[in-house]
Amino acid sequence: MNMFEYFGYFGEESRDDRLLETERAVLAHLFDKYLPKSGRLLDSAAGNGENAFRFASLGYEVTAGDLIADRVDAMKADPRASSVREFFCAAPRSLGHFDDESFDIVISLGAMYLARTRAEREAFVRESMRVLAEGGIFAYSFMTPFAMTVGQFISAALCTDSRTRLREFRTLSTVEKTHSVDMFSGTTMEEITDLSREYGLEILTVASTYGAVYSMADDVAAMDDAEYEKFKNAQIATCEDPFAARYAMRGLVIGRKKALDDFD
Structure with a gap:
C-alpha cells in the first residue's frame, strides 16, 4: 500500500479513541504553552483538519493543506470549513504558492514521517522556514x-x-x-536537532506526543476512566523529559525562527 492509499483509507478518526485522545491532549498542552495566542497559522499536513479547525475556533487566521486530495476535499466539506481562510493541496515541502514570511506559525504533523532521505528532510524544513516570519514558531512532528x-x-x-x-x-x-x-521513516534526536538548527530554528522544546502507547493499546483500552485520566495526565506531565522524547513513538519539535543577526 503506497502513502496515497494509506492516508486515503486510514484517517485520524480510524485510530483507537483513547490513543487519539491522549495524543491530542499532549499536543493541546504543548501548543497552549509555546504558541502565541493569535496570528497567521499554516497547517501544512492538516489531515482531516481537526487541528486546523481547533485553531480557527481559537481565533487564529488559518490556512490548511494536505498532500492527499481526498483529505482536502473532506476538510472543504466539513461544516466548520468557513472558519478556515484557505485550503490547498500540496506537499509540505512544496509551498511555492506562498510568499516568503507569510505566516507567524507553521505546524506540520506527519510530513517528516514520510521524508525518507536527508534531502527530503532538508527540503521540508527549508520550505517551512521560508514561509515563516522572523520570530515565528515552527512545530513539526517526527517518528523515532x-x-x-x-x-x-x-x-x-x-x-x-x-x-x-x-x-x-x-x-x-x-x-x-x-x-x-x-x-515511514524514523529520525534520531540528534538528526532532528542538528537539522532544525542548521536552518535557523531556535529549539524551544523536543517533546513526546505519543509515548509508547501504541505498543500498549490493549492495556490502555482496558483501563477504567479514573485510571485512564491518571495515565493521560502522566503522559502530559512527562512529555518534555528528554528520555521520554527519545523513546517515544512520536515526538514534536517546537522552535522559533531566528533573526538573521542571531545566527551563530
Missing part, C-alpha cells in the same frame, strides 16, 4: 527509530503463520539499521 523497531516487532510477534513470522523477524534487523518501514 524506536517507533520503527517497536512497530516491526509487534507486526512480527502477532503473526500466526510461521513462515510469515520468520520473514517479519528477519525484516526487523533491516529496520533497526535503516530506521524505515514501508513509507
